Amino acid sequence: MLRINDFQTMKKEGKPIAMVTAYDYPSAKMAEAADVDMILVGDSLGMVVLGYESTVQVTLDDMLHHAKAVKRGAKDTYIVVDMPFMSCHASLESAVNNAARLFRESGANALKIEGGTENILELTERLTNGGIPVIIHLGLMPQSVNVYGGYKVQGRSEEAAARILREALEAEKSGAVGLLLECIPEPLANEITGKVSIPTIGIGSGRGCDGQVLVYHDLLKYGVDRLAKFAKGYADLNNIASEAIGTYVEQVKSGMFPDDEHVFLK
Numbered sequence: 001m002l003r004i005n006d007f008q009t010m011k012k013e014g015k016p017i018a019m020v021t022a023y024d025y026p027s028a029k030m031a032e033a034a035d036v037d038m039i040l041v042g043d044s045l046g047m048v049v050l051g052y053e054s055t056v057q058v059t060l061d062d063m064l065h066h067a068k069a070v071k072r073g074a075k076d077t078y079i080v081v082d083m084p085f086m087s088c089h090a091s092l093e094s095a096v097n098n099a100a101r102l103f104r105e106s107g108a109n110a111l112k113i114e115g116g117t118e119n120i121l122e123l124t125e126r127l128t129n130g131g132i133p134v135i136i137h138l139g140l141m142p143q144s145v146n147v148y149g150g151y152k153v154q155g156r157s158e159e160a161a162a163r164i165l166r167e168a169l170e171a172e173k174s175g176a177v178g179l180l181l182e183c184i185p186e187p188l189a190n191e192i193t194g195k196v197s198i199p200t201i202g203i204g205s206g207r208g209c210d211g212q213v214l215v216y217h218d219l220l221k222y223g224v225d226r227l228a229k230f231a232k233g234y235a236d237l238n239n240i241a242s243e244a245i246g247t248y249v250e251q252v253k254s255g256m257f258p259d260d261e262h263v264f265l266k
């Protein structure tokens, strides 16, 4: 299994980091078999696995349930788990307790937290001091979709770009072991990547990040109807799955299944 210092070395040597999300035992096994460098148990599971409108509905117990399954499927891959909606905002004390529980019970290698506010950076310092590696998620933070009024590229204005750059530098100072940059313009992601010594993993943030992450169900076109501009489908499991299930239904109805091969004759 790769460790956090390996990812720093990959950054230094210009070797891209490949990360994919996984949410359960089979997706984790597939990701590990494909030799991904890191798995993210993303709170996007609320949307692509549970069918919620956004990630806002996802709870700490949901994250634990899925993260444990991922860990069982990928025992030898670096696993990052998302802190879900509002789990870090009630108070520093409850945030520390929530993070400690998710980290301890999931067996994750690091936690990812959305936000670069002073409170989140203070939390990052506390968790780091306590032994929990933190990845800070900046740019488009899906848990704030109701504040933005939609999933929109962030950091397009000069002021917003300057703020995100400052948050990135402060996150590094607070001890964050990595940055997740979501949906920011490529030049801003490149500037951040050049100015921090911790690895940047991008989604919708261009070619210059130290690594890339894609949502499993987007990568495989599985259960999602429409891909965002930045996502790339490398397979079409929607068609494969619906054709296979359709054939099964036809064969049951026509009496073709089960056949001799699939019954116990005695």
Ligand SMILES: Nc1nc(=O)c2c([nH]1)NC[C@@H]1CN(c3ccc(C(=O)N[C@@H](CCC(=O)O)C(=O)O)cc3)CN21
Pocket (backbone or CB within 6 Å): 044, 047, 048, 055, 140, 142, 151, 152, 153, 183, 215, 217, 218, 224, 228, 229, 230, 231
């Ligand atoms: N299936 C899936 N893939 C994801 O990458 C993903 C999720 N779900 N759920 C949680 C968040 C939400 N994400 C999203 C979803 C949509 C856009 C989107 O449609 N963006 C517009 C940008 C419009 C603009 O501001 O110019 C796009 O056209 O891509 C972006 C990020 C990323 N995450």
Ligand SMILES: CC(C)C(=O)C(=O)O
Pocket (backbone or CB within 6 Å): 021, 040, 041, 042, 043, 044, 045, 082, 137, 180, 182, 203, 213, 215
């Ligand atoms: C989109 C990625 C970065 C994420 O946070 C998730 O999958 O939840």
Ligand SMILES: [Mg+2]
Pocket (backbone or CB within 6 Å): 042, 043, 044, 082, 142
């Ligand atoms: Mg997430």
